[in-house]
Amino acid sequence: MSHPTPTSTTVHAEQGERFDEILTPEALAFLTRLHDQFAGRRQERLADRMARRKHIENGRDLRFLPETAHIRENTEWRVAGAGPGLEDRRVEITGPTDPKMTINALNSGAKAWLADLEDATSPTWANVIGGQLSLHDAIRDRLEFTSPEGKHYTVTASPDERPTIIMRPRGWHLTEKHLGYTDRAGYTRAASASLVDFGLYAFHNATALIESGRGPYFYLPKIENHLEARLWDDVFTFTENALHIPHGTIRATVLIETIPAAYEMDEILYELRDHAAGLNAGRWDYIFSIIKNFRDRGRGFVLPDRAQITMTVPFMRAYTELLVQTCHKRGAHAIGGMSAFIPNRRDPEATERALAKVSDDKRREAGDGFDGTWVAHPDLIPTARAEFDAVLSDRPNQLERTRPEVSVTAAQLVDLSGIDRTVTDAGVRSNVSVALRYLESWLRGTGAAAIDGLMEDAATAEISRSQLWQWIHQGVVTAEGTRVTRAHVESELHEVLRSLDRSLDDRFDDAENILRMVALEEDFPTFLTIPAYAHYLVDTAPARTREPVAA
Numbered sequence: 340m341s342h343p344t345p346t347s348t349t350v351h352a353e354q355g356e357r358f359d360e361i362l363t364p365e366a367l368a369f370l371t372r373l374h375d376q377f378a379g380r381r382q383e384r385l386a387d388r389m390a391r392r393k394h395i396e397n398g399r400d401l402r403f404l405p406e407t408a409h410i411r412e413n414t415e416w417r418v419a420g421a422g423p424g425l426e427d428r429r430v431e432i433t434g435p436t437d438p439k440m441t442i443n444a445l446n447s448g449a450k451a452w453l454a455d456l457e458d459a460t461s462p463t464w465a466n467v468i469g470g471q472l473s474l475h476d477a478i479r480d481r482l483e484f485t486s487p488e489g490k491h492y493t494v495t496a497s498p499d500e501r502p503t504i505i506m507r508p509r510g511w512h513l514t515e516k517h518l519g520y521t522d523r524a525g526y527t528r529a530a531s532a533s534l535v536d537f538g539l540y541a542f543h544n545a546t547a548l549i550e551s552g553r554g555p556y557f558y559l560p561k562i563e564n565h566l567e568a569r570l571w572d573d574v575f576t577f578t579e580n581a582l583h584i585p586h587g588t589i590r591a592t593v594l595i596e597t598i599p600a601a602y603e604m605d606e607i608l609y610e611l612r613d614h615a616a617g618l619n620a621g622r623w624d625y626i627f628s629i630i631k632n633f634r635d636r637g638r639g640f641v642l643p644d645r646a647q648i649t650m651t652v653p654f655m656r657a658y659t660e661l662l663v664q665t666c667h668k669r670g671a672h673a674i675g676g677m678s679a680f681i682p683n684r685r686d687p688e689a690t691e692r693a694l695a696k697v698s699d700d701k702r703r704e705a706g707d708g709f710d711g712t713w714v715a716h717p718d719l720i721p722t723a724r725a726e727f728d729a730v731l732s733d734r735p736n737q738l739e740r741t742r743p744e745v746s747v748t749a750a751q752l753v754d755l756s757g758i759d760r761t762v763t764d765a766g767v768r769s770n771v772s773v774a775l776r777y778l779e780s781w782l783r784g785t786g787a788a789a790i791d792g793l794m795e796d797a798a799t800a801e802i803s804r805s806q807l808w809q810w811i812h813q814g815v816v817t818a819e820g821t822r823v824t825r826a827h828v829e830s831e832l833h834e835v836l837r838s839l840d841r842s843l844d845d846r847f848d849d850a851e852n853i854l855r856m857v858a859l860e861e862d863f864p865t866f867l868t869i870p871a872y873a874h875y876l877v878d879t880a881p882a883r884t885r886e887p888v889a890a
């Protein structure tokens with residue numbers, strides 16, 4: 340008779356400096372408990388994602404679910420809402436969690452900081468555990484950093500002036516291959532990146548955060564439906580019990596950044612109602628999700644050059660209007676998204692143009708009823724704040740604006756008609772160039788980069804590569820008469836590579852390989868980060884692995 344093996348989490352990578360302070364036996368044991376409870380359910384949700392995508396591919400339209408109509412129609416329920424320190428979120432800065440960015444974000448004067456282990460972070464082992472160390476030290480007020488140039492960084496803002504930290508773990512689709520979870524049957528598989536990022540942060544910091552007068556707060560990325568929200572809600576409740584913190588102290592702001600999730604905003608809030616603080620309009624992944632889900636549904640779903648897909652096109656308006664209305668009906672904050680225009684301290688004219696674009700974006704959001712917004716760079720905070728101050732004045736938010744006049748149909752969310760669909764030669768070139776340069780940066784461990792005056796991260800790069808894939812597969816012809824074929828994109832790739840200033844230690848050859856894998860193959864990887872991570876960022880794979888199903 341065989342006996343079940345005890346489950347465990349083991350480290351399959353080099354231990355960096357001070358990593359043992361994060362990867363303590365107790366923290367690893369907590370990760371094991373999370374995986375015991377939730378690893379199987381994560382697999383079910385990922386399998387469900389695949390099935391739903393197949394249905395959409397086969398022509399099924401998305402709809403508001405008939406089986407959850409009672410949740411949407413019930414006007415009584417509300418979410419927990421803002422936790423302490425989350426009442427006023429008018430400007431949130433986002434960014435990766437290396438020590439310098441952490442300190443700069445905490446000194447930035449923003450109301451909240453989205454500490455990002457997701458779109459803005461290249462998940463090298465050093466970044467994943469290094470980010471946890473920065474957060475651990477920052478929360479204990481002992482984070483310091485000296486740059487290679489000798490500039491010393493400390494947090495100078497008083498505790499009250501510091502932004503409330505909202506950590507964004509990686510999404511359900513990703514694994515953390517430097518940690519292996521051994522299940523009861525004795526199989527070792529890569530840990531869930533979501534459970535690792537969330538679990539380590541909550542385990543080490545939840546109590547300290549509560550004692551500081553704030554709390555363990557999270558942004559939840561790339562959720563596709565309410566059952567995934569339910570899974571997170573159960574993870575939160577389990578964690579609150581395990582760490583002996585009151586039920587409901589964890590707060591989550593859910594990114595509505597996939598097209599299926601846009602049809603389940605009410606249901607997502609309902610599942611998380613004891614923990615939900617709000618929803619965020621994650622525009623870049625949302626656009627990517629539309630392309631991904633409808634990429635094979637014919638010319639009617641082909642979008643124009645990336646630069647033309649703005650927040651004022653009708654289907655993006657429908658999404659943000661519905662998001663604000665849904666949030667305010669339920670006492671949840673509606674948080675706006677990221678304008679990609681960034682300032683350049685060495686170029687005042689470019690900065691002026693960026694500030695004007697950001698102003699327009701934030702004015703529209705504040706006017707539409709959003710309670711706050713994101714900025715990518717500290718120099719954008721005054722501009723974004725001015726637009727929200729003009730609407731909010733000394734009110735912390737505008738939850739009372741319920742927007743009863745808004746009425747959005749299922750069809751409007753994916754009605755891509757009525758926009759100019761022009762694809763240009765420059766649009767093709769730009770997608771190749773941006774995706775390639777972003778991937779090169781990502782491979783060097785930098786997950787957000789300034790490229791051609793725009794903030795690029797994993798979500799914006801996904802748009803570039805998926806547009807290339809779709810334009811090739813739909814046989815798009817550009818305004819100049821060029822048919823977008825694989826051979827054409829290959830020649831653009833050669834041109835871009837030829838035009839670059841190369842150095843001996845750059846990673847453009849690897850970036851080119853990834854771009855080929857995710858834009859030029861017959862298959863469409865669901866996320867570029869899945870193959871890119873597996874091929875290039877994993878230092879040591881766990882022995883005897885059984886891979887999870889593809890996301």
Ligand SMILES: CC(=O)SCCNC(=O)CCNC(=O)[C@H](O)C(C)(C)COP(=O)(O)OP(=O)(O)OC[C@H]1O[C@@H](n2cnc3c(N)ncnc32)[C@H](O)[C@@H]1OP(=O)(O)O
Nearest residue numbers: 433434440443444458459623677715716787788789794798
């Ligand atoms: C789709 C989405 O998910 S959006 C959310 C994810 N994306 C992000 O979070 C992007 C965050 N932003 C960034 O990473 C950066 O602003 C970039 C990469 C876009 C530009 O960075 P840089 O080229 O270094 O900007 P720049 O040189 O102007 O920076 C000036 C100073 O501001 C700091 N800074 C810039 N952005 C940030 C930020 N987001 N948080 C904290 N500090 C920042 C820099 O560290 C630098 O500090 P220093 O003077 O002490 O050296």
Ligand SMILES: O=CC(=O)O
Nearest residue numbers: 621622623624798
């Ligand atoms: O995460 C935000 C987005 O726009 O994507």
Ligand SMILES: [Mg+2]
Nearest residue numbers: 458621624798
């Ligand atoms: Mg995103």
